[in-house]
Amino acid sequence: MLRARLGLFLKLERCLHDLEEAVKQRNSGSVVSAIYRYIATATSESIDFSKLSWLETLTTFFDIRKMNTVSIDLPMLKTRIKERAIISPWDHPDRPFLIWIHLLAQNYGWSLTEIESLWPEDAAMYVQEILVDEQLIREWQYSLSSVAYPADKKGKVKFRPLPRPSWMLRGRPRKMKIPKELLPIGVIINLSDEDETGN
Amino acid sequence: MRLGTKDFELIPMNLIEAIETMFVLKPYVEKMMEGETIFDKFESLIGQIQGRDPNDLIRLLAYMLHIDADEIIESIEKREIIGPDAITALTEGFKINPLPDLLNSGLILGILPRGWGKDVRTS
Numbered sequence: 207m208l209r210a211r212l213g214l215f216l217k218l219e220r221c222l223h224d225l226e227e228a229v230k231q232r233n234s235g236s237v238v239s240a241i242y243r244y245i246a247t248a249t250s251e252s253i254d255f256s257k258l259s260w261l262e263t264l265t266t267f268f269d270i271r272k273m274n275t276v277s278i279d280l281p282m283l284k285t286r287i288k289e290r291a292i293i294s295p296w297d298h299p300d301r302p303f304l305i306w307i308h309l310l311a312q313n314y315g316w317s318l319t320e321i322e323s324l325w326p327e328d329a330a331m332y333v334q335e336i337l338v339d340e341q342l343i344r345e346w347q348y349s350l351s352s353v354a355y356p357a358d359k360k361g362k363v364k365f366r367p368l369p370r371p372s373w374m375l376r377g378r379p380r381k382m383k384i385p386k387e388l389l390p391i392g393v394i395i396n397l398s399d400e401d402e403t404g405n
Numbered sequence: 406m407r408l409g410t411k412d413f414e415l416i417p418m419n420l421i422e423a424i425e426t427m428f429v430l431k432p433y434v435e436k437m438m439e440g441e442t443i444f445d446k447f448e449s450l451i452g453q454i455q456g457r458d459p460n461d462l463i464r465l466l467a468y469m470l471h472i473d474a475d476e477i478i479e480s481i482e483k484r485e486i487i488g489p490d491a492i493t494a495l496t497e498g499f500k501i502n503p504l505p506d507l508l509n510s511g512l513i514l515g516i517l518p519r520g521w522g523k524d525v526r527t528s
Contacts, residue, residue, distance in 0.1 A: 229515045234424045237514070241420065260423030260502070264510045387435055387518055 213322025216303040285373035422468040427511035469498030
């Protein structure tokens with residue numbers, strides 16, 4: 207079995223999204239269904255899961271998942287997007303995955319077959335470039351509008367730039383609180399202190 | 406495997422039974438993993454189940470033995486087997502469905518807040 211190209215990769219991501227939702231809802235049936243669908247989609251074979259133990263099924267699932275993990279250092283992929291509270295009327299479950307194909311087709315004029323044959327890492331880098339271009343164009347257009355120059359209470363006009371997505375912002379990453387139970391267990395030895403004292 | 410008046414065949418769980426088992430174990434994992442040895446952890450699990458919801462023991466047995474929970478309850482009523490019989494059955498169940506693998510898988514799937522860790526033999 208080979209690593210998934212973009213077309214298959216997006217289908218697998220959809221299965222993982224369904225799995226995440228099923229876990230949140232504590233729905234064992236949907237969890238199992240998402241795992242079976244993930245393996246069947248990745249292998250393109252009809253598998254008789256009833257003959258497999260849970261450990262065999264899950265080991266297969268974890269192996270395929272590990273093989274298809276995108277592990278590139280891309281700002282766009284490193285930032286976790288907050289779940290939107292307001293859902294647009296035109297949203298549907300496949301939309302987050304179709305957006306990638308839509309952006310690549312719209313900007314480069316490639317066919318669906320060409321786009322689906324890309325490696326996910328390449329596609330991610332292209333999508334980031336497209337999003338950067340779109341943002342910079344929007345910022346330029348916004349700066350030409352009077353909306354970008356609001357007056358304060360004293361009537362003084364000041365330029366207010368168009369907000370950027372978090373992954374485009376420079377600076378230190380936002381501090382995240384880590385639950386106590388996820389912190390390392392045991393005595394923590396600070397090696398930097400030992401060096402200073404010569405121990 | 407004999408539980409109460411009946412014999413049960415011990416075969417590994419199917420996926421849905423394993424996922425249900427992970428959901429049942431969820432409230433007990435944190436405290437259970439405070440134990441140093443595998444015996445401490447198992448003892449903690451049993452103690453917590455008895456204190457919190459003894460029905461969870463029946464659920465775990467039902468998944469491990471692939472039978473209806475009512476059947477287990479019936480056996481318990483007839484022979485009062487909630488003691489050593491049930492614990493032995495659960496231990497045997499976790500031998501064939503390794504607890505460390507269940508916990509580590511549950512962590513990766515996002516069901517459990519904690520896994521067993523890397524080295525399952527020494528802890």
